[in-house]
Amino acid sequence: MTNQHIFSRGMQQVLGLPDQRIPVIKTIQNNSLAATRCRRDLPFDAITNPLPREDAYMIVIQISGKNSRELWLDGKPVKTEILGAGGVVFHDLRQSVQFCFHDPLDSVNYFLPRKTLNAIADDADASRVSDLTFTPGVGVMDQVVAELTRPLLPAFDNPDRVSQLFADHISLALGFHIAHTYGGMRTIARRQGGLAAWQERRAKELMGANLEEDVSTAELAKECSLSVGHFARAFRHSTGLSPHQWLLRRRLDEAHGLLRDSRLSLAEIARACGFADQSHFTNAYTRRRGISPGAWRRQKEIFPKS
Template sequence: MAKRDIFNRRMQHILRLSDEHTPLIKTIQKNSLAATRCQLDMPFDTVTNPSPRDDAYMIVIQIHGKNSRELWLDGRPIKTEPLHAGGVVFHDLRQGPRFYFHDPLDSVNFHLPRKTLDAIADDASAPRISDLKFTPGVGVMDHVVGELTRLLLPAFDNPDQVSQLFADHISLALGTHIAQAYGGMRSVAAPSRGGLATWQERRAKELMSANLQGDVSIADVATECSLSAGHFARAFRRSTGLSPHQWLLQHRIDEAHGLLRDRRLSLAEIACACGFADQSHFTKAYTRLRGITPGAWRRQQQITRKF
């Protein structure tokens, strides 16, 4: 069974949902990124099963409306406050949290293992954090978590099509922010202000260009550059002004733009050749970066040639 299916089944079991409700639980699982979208407009009339004990944290952000709930940690009731849209709440999965929801669910739940936090601290040459600091049952407004979630939301419609580079980008950004904002992580090494060496930048771009689908991971590219994943991601942004994921997306659009001049190729064929999931995905990405749909640009060129 795929890891994504395992996360779906786990959430279904925790919420005591029947199989008919599984389409309302969508999970993205790529290496260290595990996020589940819950959209349930049904009322709950029972206490959830306890979350499996795990040396990890569950970070929940409310997407719309509000959610009032009761919470138990290690069997003890915990005072809670309603979670409003944009609010973020943390749960230590070592404490086996259980819930009683008074409102329908509309949230994204991130699973953040301690080993991911340890790897981030090691990469930053910082002491490993002991525990995250938060008040159980009480939400906070965290705009970084909110923005990262906004970027991720469209991907839940097609979780199989999420590229590894994009998943790594979200996971690294989220984990680093959580470690710094709630774990007090501070690097003990002097911050590096330099970017990649010329050969490193060239090799990174070669690898990503050869994998337009984005299935190569940041860790794989970093290894080729003799760097850790976190160091590589930071240095790449300093050198190019873009994250690896953003650079690859722009490169794919540039490649597709060149192919648009060949009238023998359909938009669907160009989308496939340049690593997009389908024509719709290609059109949305192209329009967002160039301000015009690929079909409209192609028609403009045809009119220009006539005159």
């Protein structure tokens, strides 16, 4: 999860950003989907180096402020519009893409290979996407991309806290949305069922047996003899939760039980239940229960059961 993707290194060379400012989240869904947070406090004074040509798309969402820029595709200038917070632009990396930014930069850039779009279409029994439809240099407001990006933002400061299941969840949802909304992918209307009883049981066993370890959606899908996309949809249909959400609840329930053992520190409980550290555990527990684990433990000491 914390290894740099080639796209991350390419963006560093293009934008001149130091390593620590561009953490990357990489997931596997037959292929990889990378997300890079790019931040620069000052505008650029020159045209950037061109991005490496690849059979892929770069999808950029502006996080804060506005960004006015000049754009060149294969050396030819392209008219652009100011990109405000929440605006999304697309770039076809089969072309040589260069920029000149006139405002500070704060964006999340997604790298979406064409082979990933093909895998998504194949999994959905749909026709493959030939090209994405967009106007170069012109942004669109996309609420789905914004909602999927929002929970990723804290992860760029703490990439080690990102579980594989969470990254898979974002990757699958984003890829499907892009293929459907901008690639015209149409799935065959059919009744979507859940997992068989043995599949649901096996998936939950794998996630619950070793809470301190990370597991990917691909591993769970393989154990259930399903494709990644089919498994993710069927698991949600059966449980009402994504695999990531189910595992997080399972970890929090286990941690809640361990809080009753005063011999264990919060840090020890966090490690035992698969959280990156005590802070990660505390934040997740507080969001779920409305009280910090330390405060809950102190409350129980003050008001013990009679």
